[in-house]
Amino acid sequence: MSNETVWDRPEPPAKPSPTPLSRELVVGAAIRLADAGGLDEVSFRKVAAALGAGPMRLYGYVETKDELLDLMVDEVYGEITPPSPSAGWREGLRHVAHGVRAAAKRHEWFVDLVGNRPHQGPNALTHLETTLATVRFEDIDQVLDVVGAVMAYVFGAVRGEITELRAERSSGMTEEQWQRASGPYMQRVLATGRFPTLARVVHESSDRDAAERFETGLGYVLDGVAARHSP
Template sequence: MTGVSTQENGDGDPRRAIELLWGISPPPRRGPKPKLATADVVRAAVALADAEDLDAVTIRRVAEQLSVSPMSLYTYVPGRAELLDLMTDHVHGELTDPEEGLGWRAALTAVAEDQWALLHRHPWLLQVPTGRPPLGPNSFAKYERELRAVEGIGLGDVEMDAVAGLVTGLVRTTARSSLDNARLARTTGLTDAQWWERAWPVLAGIPAADAAHYPISSRVGQAAGAAHNAAENPAHAFRFGLARVLDGIEMLVLQRQQ
């Protein structure tokens, strides 16, 4: 995954982005009926990002996918920044509500698992900065689900917001590791186990790197490696970390009740 080298979301005109996100259309213009809808442009951009990465999403490339001229695409979106907002909000629409009647731990777990899966379907989301989120209906619904999971359990509003940020931050961090590992396996042609099989004999031949010098890391590393068949397991880290986050929230709630 490379960094975004062109205009990012949040850099564009927020008023026009919000109008597009909420489907507030400008006054109709005279002339031929447009060949496309804004939704067509967004779907084409998402498909391009899924197939390659976010750097591939340019006005020119999206226009090529739709068989139109780049200039004609500005009829639908003012620029790349607004397009990224639309793309992000569009895929947020894939997120679903937890089942009714779940306790707050199960509901928040369901929310986190849903986001973990979304990031694996659309890895480019990890390239989108989160400081200025798209102010669209699907992104509002995402935040609403996160807060609804802990509504009424004894947290203040600022704490509820912090919980939402803590959980989504954990999801993003561990999903990034998971996707990085998968990309390494693709580009090198080696699984983690195969990589370690090549590295270990070399390392074992270096006296200064033996267990006598690093007894704790040697013991723990071997145990973790045997458990995960790899140097790390991001899926385990995600679920272990989430459980510990939920434990901390539960402890805070219990303290408030005393």
């Protein structure tokens, strides 16, 4: 195995074949498998089968599954459009936040692979550069803190949203159906008077969709940044 990263290592020369391969084809097939069935569906054997090739041929393009996952993540980062260079920090970070959420909704497995370690692919680095560059504070540590806080909210909120979608699929019940099924138990618990604030949530809170909740929470985070860094 070479010491070069997958980003450094060139693809093998193209050869005439009834089933041509490229790194792009390998990554695309892996993403389609993950989109359809989650990361458990991604293996060299299944990717090769989807491409009509033998598994050993893939090793010329990708040496390990970790490399393949890194390539998949980088491909998704490439789908997130950068903020306008003229955007202010608030507009720019809101654009990035919604772009990440949209990408994660298209590729639910994305949230399972981000946030654990830095990604060094060209698309991930471009995403990070343009995100940092939209926050034009003089102190670079403040830039890092602000972007870190916003992205921590974004990935946490999106991860929760994806978890709810997965729960609906595994249980066969929507959130509303689950609430109805657990309603009698919750009514008994709340009737004890031990949880008055939870009772207010159940009886008084408005029914907002996930997109509205995401935008509201994002607004709180951005308002906090504005209050901390106002002239």
